[in-house]
Amino acid sequence: MNAILHHMDLETRILIVDDDPGIRTLMSSFLDKHGYRTDTAGDPVEMRELLARRRYDLIVLDVMMPREDGLSALRELQRQDGPPVIMLSAVGTDVDRIVGLELGAEDYLAKPCNPRELLARIRTVLRRRRAEPADRAAMSRADGDYRFAGWRMNVNVRTLNDPGGNLVLLSDGEFRLLRAFVEHPRRVLTRDQLLDFARGEESEHYDRAIDVQVSRLRRKLGGQGGQDLIRTVRNEGYMFAPVVER
Structure with a gap:
Protein backbone atom coordinates (compact mmCIF):
# COMPACT_ATOMS: atom_id res chain seq x y z
CA MET A 1 0.00 0.00 0.00
CA ASN A 2 2.82 2.43 0.87
CA ALA A 3 4.47 1.69 -2.47
CA ILE A 4 1.22 2.53 -4.26
CA LEU A 5 0.86 5.83 -2.37
CA HIS A 6 4.49 6.70 -3.04
CA HIS A 7 3.98 6.06 -6.76
CA MET A 8 0.90 8.31 -6.72
CA ASP A 9 2.95 11.06 -5.05
CA LEU A 10 5.65 10.78 -7.74
CA GLU A 11 2.97 11.45 -10.33
CA THR A 12 1.85 14.56 -8.42
CA ARG A 13 3.36 17.91 -9.37
CA ILE A 14 3.14 20.89 -7.00
CA LEU A 15 3.95 24.52 -7.78
CA ILE A 16 5.26 26.67 -4.92
CA VAL A 17 4.84 30.44 -5.42
CA ASP A 18 6.67 32.65 -2.89
CA ASP A 19 8.95 35.67 -3.23
CA ASP A 20 11.29 34.37 -0.51
CA PRO A 21 13.90 32.05 -2.13
CA GLY A 22 14.74 30.48 1.23
CA ILE A 23 11.13 29.45 1.85
CA ARG A 24 10.81 28.16 -1.72
CA THR A 25 13.91 26.00 -1.30
CA LEU A 26 12.85 24.72 2.13
CA MET A 27 9.35 23.70 1.02
CA SER A 28 10.48 22.30 -2.32
CA SER A 29 13.23 20.16 -0.74
CA PHE A 30 10.89 18.86 1.95
CA LEU A 31 8.13 17.92 -0.51
CA ASP A 32 10.67 16.37 -2.91
CA LYS A 33 11.89 14.14 -0.07
CA HIS A 34 8.31 12.97 0.45
CA GLY A 35 7.90 11.89 -3.15
CA TYR A 36 6.33 14.91 -4.86
CA ARG A 37 7.60 16.65 -7.97
CA THR A 38 7.89 20.38 -7.30
CA ASP A 39 8.58 23.55 -9.25
CA THR A 40 8.93 27.03 -7.78
CA ALA A 41 8.06 30.56 -8.87
CA GLY A 42 9.01 33.88 -7.29
CA ASP A 43 5.77 35.67 -8.14
CA PRO A 44 2.47 35.22 -10.05
CA VAL A 45 4.11 36.25 -13.35
CA GLU A 46 6.53 33.29 -13.14
CA MET A 47 3.62 31.14 -11.95
CA ARG A 48 1.66 31.86 -15.14
CA GLU A 49 4.67 31.10 -17.30
CA LEU A 50 5.03 27.68 -15.68
CA LEU A 51 1.27 27.00 -15.85
CA ALA A 52 1.38 27.67 -19.59
CA ARG A 53 3.95 24.90 -20.04
CA ARG A 54 2.95 22.28 -17.47
CA ARG A 55 0.01 20.82 -15.58
CA TYR A 56 0.04 21.04 -11.80
CA ASP A 57 -2.05 19.12 -9.28
CA LEU A 58 -1.82 21.79 -6.56
CA ILE A 59 -0.40 25.27 -5.98
CA VAL A 60 1.01 26.58 -2.70
CA LEU A 61 0.54 30.34 -3.03
CA ASP A 62 1.91 33.11 -0.82
CA VAL A 63 -0.33 36.13 -0.21
CA MET A 64 2.25 38.92 0.26
CA MET A 65 4.38 39.36 -2.88
CA PRO A 66 5.85 42.58 -4.31
CA ARG A 67 4.68 42.70 -7.95
CA GLU A 68 1.25 41.15 -7.46
CA ASP A 69 -0.42 39.78 -4.35
CA GLY A 70 -1.51 36.17 -4.10
CA LEU A 71 -5.20 36.98 -3.70
CA SER A 72 -5.43 38.59 -7.15
CA ALA A 73 -3.55 35.59 -8.58
CA LEU A 74 -6.04 33.30 -6.82
CA ARG A 75 -8.97 35.15 -8.40
CA GLU A 76 -7.52 34.53 -11.84
CA LEU A 77 -6.85 30.86 -11.10
CA GLN A 78 -10.48 30.44 -10.03
CA ARG A 79 -11.76 32.11 -13.21
CA GLN A 80 -9.65 29.72 -15.28
CA ASP A 81 -10.66 26.65 -13.27
CA GLY A 82 -7.06 26.15 -12.18
CA PRO A 83 -5.67 23.55 -9.76
CA PRO A 84 -6.53 23.59 -6.04
CA VAL A 85 -4.69 26.23 -4.02
CA ILE A 86 -3.36 26.32 -0.46
CA MET A 87 -2.69 29.90 0.64
CA LEU A 88 0.20 30.99 2.87
CA SER A 89 0.33 34.33 4.67
CA ALA A 90 2.59 35.97 7.23
CA VAL A 91 -0.52 37.84 8.44
CA GLY A 92 -2.45 34.92 9.86
CA THR A 93 -5.63 36.67 10.98
CA ASP A 94 -9.15 35.25 10.75
CA VAL A 95 -10.03 37.98 8.24
CA ASP A 96 -7.22 36.91 5.90
CA ARG A 97 -8.20 33.27 6.21
CA ILE A 98 -11.84 34.05 5.45
CA VAL A 99 -10.94 36.19 2.42
CA GLY A 100 -8.73 33.43 1.03
CA LEU A 101 -11.41 30.78 1.52
CA GLU A 102 -14.07 33.07 0.10
CA LEU A 103 -12.02 33.52 -3.07
CA GLY A 104 -11.84 29.76 -3.51
CA ALA A 105 -8.69 28.52 -1.74
CA GLU A 106 -8.92 24.94 -0.49
CA ASP A 107 -6.96 25.70 2.67
CA TYR A 108 -5.01 28.45 4.41
CA LEU A 109 -1.87 28.36 6.56
CA ALA A 110 -0.19 31.13 8.54
CA LYS A 111 3.56 31.64 8.06
CA PRO A 112 5.91 30.49 9.34
CA CYS A 113 4.33 27.06 9.05
CA ASN A 114 5.75 23.68 9.94
CA PRO A 115 6.61 21.84 6.69
CA ARG A 116 5.00 18.71 8.12
CA GLU A 117 1.72 20.56 8.63
CA LEU A 118 1.88 21.84 5.04
CA LEU A 119 2.50 18.27 3.87
CA ALA A 120 -0.54 17.04 5.83
CA ARG A 121 -2.75 19.77 4.34
CA ILE A 122 -1.50 18.97 0.82
CA ARG A 123 -2.28 15.28 1.28
CA THR A 124 -5.76 16.09 2.57
CA VAL A 125 -6.59 18.31 -0.41
CA LEU A 126 -5.21 15.82 -2.93
CA ARG A 127 -7.06 12.90 -1.28
CA ARG A 128 -10.28 14.86 -1.43
CA ARG A 129 -9.75 15.66 -5.12
CA ARG A 130 -8.93 12.05 -5.98
CA ALA A 131 -12.05 10.82 -4.19
CA GLU A 132 -14.37 13.08 -6.20
CA PRO A 133 -14.48 10.92 -9.38
CA ALA A 134 -15.61 7.98 -7.24
CA ASP A 135 -18.23 10.21 -5.63
CA ARG A 136 -19.49 11.25 -9.05
CA ALA A 137 -19.64 7.62 -10.18
CA ALA A 138 -21.74 6.74 -7.13
CA MET A 139 -24.05 9.66 -7.81
CA SER A 140 -24.52 8.62 -11.43
CA ARG A 141 -26.13 5.36 -10.30
Missing part, protein backbone atom coordinates in the same frame (compact mmCIF):
# COMPACT_ATOMS: atom_id res chain seq x y z
CA ALA A 142 -29.10 7.38 -9.06
CA ASP A 143 -31.32 9.98 -10.63
CA GLY A 144 -29.21 13.12 -10.46
CA ASP A 145 -32.02 15.69 -10.64
CA TYR A 146 -33.18 17.69 -7.63
CA ARG A 147 -35.92 20.33 -7.86
CA PHE A 148 -36.74 22.95 -5.24
CA ALA A 149 -38.66 26.24 -5.36
CA GLY A 150 -38.47 26.28 -9.16
CA TRP A 151 -34.74 25.56 -9.24
CA ARG A 152 -33.23 22.46 -10.85
CA MET A 153 -29.93 20.92 -9.79
CA ASN A 154 -28.26 17.91 -11.43
CA VAL A 155 -25.48 16.35 -9.39
CA ASN A 156 -24.30 14.11 -12.25
CA VAL A 157 -23.46 16.88 -14.71
CA ARG A 158 -22.95 19.45 -11.92
CA THR A 159 -25.42 22.05 -13.16
CA LEU A 160 -27.79 24.45 -11.42
CA ASN A 161 -30.59 26.25 -13.26
CA ASP A 162 -32.67 29.04 -11.76
CA PRO A 163 -36.49 29.18 -12.09
CA GLY A 164 -36.07 30.98 -15.43
CA GLY A 165 -33.90 28.17 -16.80
CA ASN A 166 -30.67 30.18 -16.66
CA LEU A 167 -27.47 28.37 -15.75
CA VAL A 168 -25.99 29.54 -12.43
CA LEU A 169 -22.26 28.99 -12.05
CA LEU A 170 -21.05 27.63 -8.70
CA SER A 171 -17.55 26.97 -7.44
CA ASP A 172 -16.69 23.41 -6.47
CA GLY A 173 -17.15 24.17 -2.77
CA GLU A 174 -20.47 25.94 -3.34
CA PHE A 175 -21.77 23.05 -5.40
CA ARG A 176 -20.84 20.48 -2.75
CA LEU A 177 -22.46 22.61 -0.06
CA LEU A 178 -25.71 22.97 -2.03
CA ARG A 179 -25.70 19.25 -2.68
CA ALA A 180 -25.44 18.66 1.08
CA PHE A 181 -28.46 20.91 1.62
CA VAL A 182 -30.66 19.35 -1.09
CA GLU A 183 -29.84 15.84 0.14
CA HIS A 184 -30.81 16.81 3.72
CA PRO A 185 -33.69 19.27 3.27
CA ARG A 186 -35.81 20.77 6.06
CA ARG A 187 -33.39 19.54 8.67
CA VAL A 188 -31.05 21.59 10.84
CA LEU A 189 -27.43 20.85 9.94
CA THR A 190 -24.61 21.95 12.24
CA ARG A 191 -21.48 23.55 10.82
CA ASP A 192 -19.50 20.37 11.56
CA GLN A 193 -22.07 18.28 9.68
CA LEU A 194 -21.92 20.63 6.70
CA LEU A 195 -18.13 20.46 6.70
CA ASP A 196 -18.30 16.65 6.67
CA PHE A 197 -20.97 16.54 3.97
CA ALA A 198 -19.46 19.23 1.76
CA ARG A 199 -15.71 18.83 2.19
CA GLY A 200 -15.04 15.39 3.71
CA GLU A 201 -14.28 14.20 7.19
CA GLU A 202 -10.60 15.16 6.98
CA SER A 203 -11.23 18.84 6.26
CA GLU A 204 -10.14 21.47 8.74
CA HIS A 205 -13.05 22.29 11.05
CA TYR A 206 -13.24 26.07 10.79
CA ASP A 207 -16.77 27.19 11.67
CA ARG A 208 -16.26 30.47 9.84
CA ALA A 209 -15.29 28.62 6.65
CA ILE A 210 -18.84 27.23 6.40
CA ASP A 211 -20.32 30.63 7.21
CA VAL A 212 -18.36 32.09 4.30
CA GLN A 213 -19.47 29.33 1.92
CA VAL A 214 -23.12 29.73 2.97
CA SER A 215 -22.88 33.49 2.45
CA ARG A 216 -21.44 33.00 -1.05
CA LEU A 217 -24.11 30.43 -1.92
CA ARG A 218 -26.86 32.72 -0.68
CA ARG A 219 -25.57 35.48 -2.94
CA LYS A 220 -25.66 33.14 -5.93
CA LEU A 221 -29.24 32.16 -5.11
CA GLY A 222 -30.18 35.65 -3.92
CA GLY A 223 -31.64 36.93 -7.17
CA GLN A 224 -34.41 34.37 -6.89
CA GLY A 225 -35.12 34.40 -3.17
CA GLY A 226 -32.05 32.45 -2.13
CA GLN A 227 -31.80 34.24 1.21
CA ASP A 228 -35.03 32.49 2.20
CA LEU A 229 -33.93 29.09 0.90
CA ILE A 230 -31.12 28.72 3.47
CA ARG A 231 -32.22 29.69 6.95
CA THR A 232 -29.91 30.39 9.87
CA VAL A 233 -30.94 28.55 13.02
CA ARG A 234 -29.50 30.47 15.94
CA ASN A 235 -26.82 28.62 17.94
CA GLU A 236 -27.40 25.45 15.89
CA GLY A 237 -26.53 25.82 12.20
CA TYR A 238 -28.45 26.07 8.95
CA MET A 239 -31.56 24.56 7.40
CA PHE A 240 -32.53 24.23 3.74
CA ALA A 241 -36.16 25.34 3.86
CA PRO A 242 -37.86 24.34 0.57
CA VAL A 243 -39.37 20.98 -0.27
CA VAL A 244 -36.94 19.04 -2.49
CA GLU A 245 -38.23 16.70 -5.17
CA ARG A 246 -36.23 14.10 -7.10
